[in-house]
Amino acid sequence: MATISLRNVEKRYDGVVALANCNLDIADREFIVLVGPSGSGKTTLLRIIAGLEHASAGDVYFGDVRVNDIDVGDRDIAMVFQNYGLYPHMSVYDNMAFGLRRRKMAAAEIDRQVRSTAKMLNIEALLSRRPRQLSGGQRQRVALGRAIVRNPAVFLLDEPLSNLDAHLRVQMRAEILKVHRAVAATAVYVTHDQVEALTMGDRIAVMNDGRIHQVGTPDELYDAPVDRFVASFIGTPAIGFVVCRVDRSVDAVELVADCAHVRLKGTQSRAAQKKAQDDRVVVGIRPERLVLMSELDARRSDVMLHGAVEALEMLGAEQLVHMAVSGGSFSARLARDRSVKIDEHLWFGAAARDVYLFDDNTGLALRA
Amino acid sequence: MNTTVVVSAGAPKMRTTPLARRFGSLVRAVAIIVALTWSLSPVYWMLATSFKTELEAAELRPTIWPHAPTLENYTALWNGSLPFVSFFLNSALTSIVTALFAVVIATPAAYALSRARFRLRRPIGYAILIVRMLPLIVLLAPLYLLLLHAQLLDTRAGLVVGFTTFGLPFAVWMMKSFIDAVPIEVEEAARIDGYPRWQILIKVVAPLILPGLVTTGAFVFMEAWNNLIYPLAFVTTLEKQTLPAALVLTFSGQFKTDWGGMMAAATVTTLPLMIAFFAVQRSMVRGLTSGAVAGA
Numbered sequence: 001m002a003t004i005s006l007r008n009v010e011k012r013y014d015g016v017v018a019l020a021n022c023n024l025d026i027a028d029r030e031f032i033v034l035v036g037p038s039g040s041g042k043t044t045l046l047r048i049i050a051g052l053e054h055a056s057a058g059d060v061y062f063g064d065v066r067v068n069d070i071d072v073g074d075r076d077i078a079m080v081f082q083n084y085g086l087y088p089h090m091s092v093y094d095n096m097a098f099g100l101r102r103r104k105m106a107a108a109e110i111d112r113q114v115r116s117t118a119k120m121l122n123i124e125a126l127l128s129r130r131p132r133q134l135s136g137g138q139r140q141r142v143a144l145g146r147a148i149v150r151n152p153a154v155f156l157l158d159e160p161l162s163n164l165d166a167h168l169r170v171q172m173r174a175e176i177l178k179v180h181r182a183v184a185a186t187a188v189y190v191t192h193d194q195v196e197a198l199t200m201g202d203r204i205a206v207m208n209d210g211r212i213h214q215v216g217t218p219d220e221l222y223d224a225p226v227d228r229f230v231a232s233f234i235g236t237p238a239i240g241f242v243v244c245r246v247d248r249s250v251d252a253v254e255l256v257a258d259c260a261h262v263r264l265k266g267t268q269s270r271a272a273q274k275k276a277q278d279d280r281v282v283v284g285i286r287p288e289r290l291v292l293m294s295e296l297d298a299r300r301s302d303v304m305l306h307g308a309v310e311a312l313e314m315l316g317a318e319q320l321v322h323m324a325v326s327g328g329s330f331s332a333r334l335a336r337d338r339s340v341k342i343d344e345h346l347w348f349g350a351a352a353r354d355v356y357l358f359d360d361n362t363g364l365a366l367r368a
Numbered sequence: 369m370n371t372t373v374v375v376s377a378g379a380p381k382m383r384t385t386p387l388a389r390r391f392g393s394l395v396r397a398v399a400i401i402v403a404l405t406w407s408l409s410p411v412y413w414m415l416a417t418s419f420k421t422e423l424e425a426a427e428l429r430p431t432i433w434p435h436a437p438t439l440e441n442y443t444a445l446w447n448g449s450l451p452f453v454s455f456f457l458n459s460a461l462t463s464i465v466t467a468l469f470a471v472v473i474a475t476p477a478a479y480a481l482s483r484a485r486f487r488l489r490r491p492i493g494y495a496i497l498i499v500r501m502l503p504l505i506v507l508l509a510p511l512y513l514l515l516l517h518a519q520l521l522d523t524r525a526g527l528v529v530g531f532t533t534f535g536l537p538f539a540v541w542m543m544k545s546f547i548d549a550v551p552i553e554v555e556e557a558a559r560i561d562g563y564p565r566w567q568i569l570i571k572v573v574a575p576l577i578l579p580g581l582v583t584t585g586a587f588v589f590m591e592a593w594n595n596l597i598y599p600l601a602f603v604t605t606l607e608k609q610t611l612p613a614a615l616v617l618t619f620s621g622q623f624k625t626d627w628g629g630m631m632a633a634a635t636v637t638t639l640p641l642m643i644a645f646f647a648v649q650r651s652m653v654r655g656l657t658s659g660a661v662a663g664a
Contacts, residue, residue, distance in 0.1 A: 050560065072559045072560055073563065077560060085556060087554060087558070088554070089572075098558070098561055099562060102561055
């Protein structure tokens, strides 16, 4: 059983707080992704789990064993580094066998395990080569092989795909998931790429400024972000935000701005009712939810947004328009055949359930 | 047409004509020849004189090249009255042992300075270098007293101690620059694979810095080989003397100087240095400059 629990983990470097109050429970055999922008502390957290760094405060448990004082080599973990960290002076075979030899395993058994792992990763033909004779993708496979050949309980990956080209990256994602299923280890995967996080993680922990903002399944993060940061970090193209005023003069609560009008319903209406008249609320709306319509239709819709086109992006199958409005900005996806000009005024509508509401001061999601 | 536009656009830059270019390379060639002549002529003089007869070497109007080349100066080194072979072996032994000593001591020290995070890491690093800042002569008296009390005066072991004292600081810094260049992930991978620090140093780091070990060793070897003051001060028995000191002590007599023999001995003294230098000069430059340039 390799569950991992982080309890109030903190990390300070010379007074600078790199991690603050991190709590996380990772289930046995789960594939969890730590995602966040650079400097968010995700790699530091991974290195604390590995034992390469020590937490300044808090506890790390593997199962119910507190591992804070257990040395890296005794934690039964394996790690794949961003730049692979292969032993340059050893052949691929020796790179994979190095850890097994430390465990005083019989040579025949080492040979069997190295060869079966190499077979699984399709690197049998490379066993006698040195790392410098390999391509980036091959090195990545060897690094994976070296990690899993020891059959570790915990499998840590630190941005393993960031040095690969886009095509290879997509291919290796699938490969890593396949390997994870095969080895049945608990995996912690660090990336700054939210697409990678959404496609690979059973669950994702979104981090920023040394804090874990939210832990959840890809669906939970996308549908119910707990704050503005998570909402803006998850999803491409990025979500738009418009600051609105609360208007309670009507039956249902409404949110209004120069460029927007939102008639709230159900739970969202109840959430906004906690706000006073004229309080400011941030409305978030994802580009894929907005529908281009006539001014008349837009005004009849629950959610209405309008503004001038600031920039255009051609995405192949569709185009993305960036709208500049007072109190925020938002984007929308349009069909390729709709010709759009810069500064053209466009009207959009959406359903009330498609908007996210955040407190303007705290950035936290408004909940009923 | 395009070319004209480009040239006039870059107007502030002086245009170089083929003639000016040729003149430039001529100046460079002359400068190189002058520099080479300047630095190599003593070496040439040493070689030329070593092949001259005693009479020709002593001529008042020196000959540019040996008119009757002879090997007698060289054969005399081995067959003569002086224990020249002993001098050579003393130099070789003390220099090689010093090099090995320095590398064995410097590597773990450099590893700690490079990798361990502890207070005073920088001050300690610079403190090690201080010995290096002092002229050799300043350490002479303290070292003499230490060797005296350790009963190592007039021994080869005493010389090794002296040479190592002076060679070690630089060896530590040189090794540190090589260790700094080893990616930390490689070591972390070995830690995760379960290896303790000292085994990582031996099994992972040492093989990766092998060129650095050889270079540092060669550097310390050359310094020890060249050291003249310590053998003169610490060794009194002629048979235990090193080559450079023996050269000074034996070849310049009060009434007559054997120029040919001295130059032959000097040539033999220089040879191991040349070999050591050419063997490692590439990686030596890299070791001395690495870290100075990003990505080096």
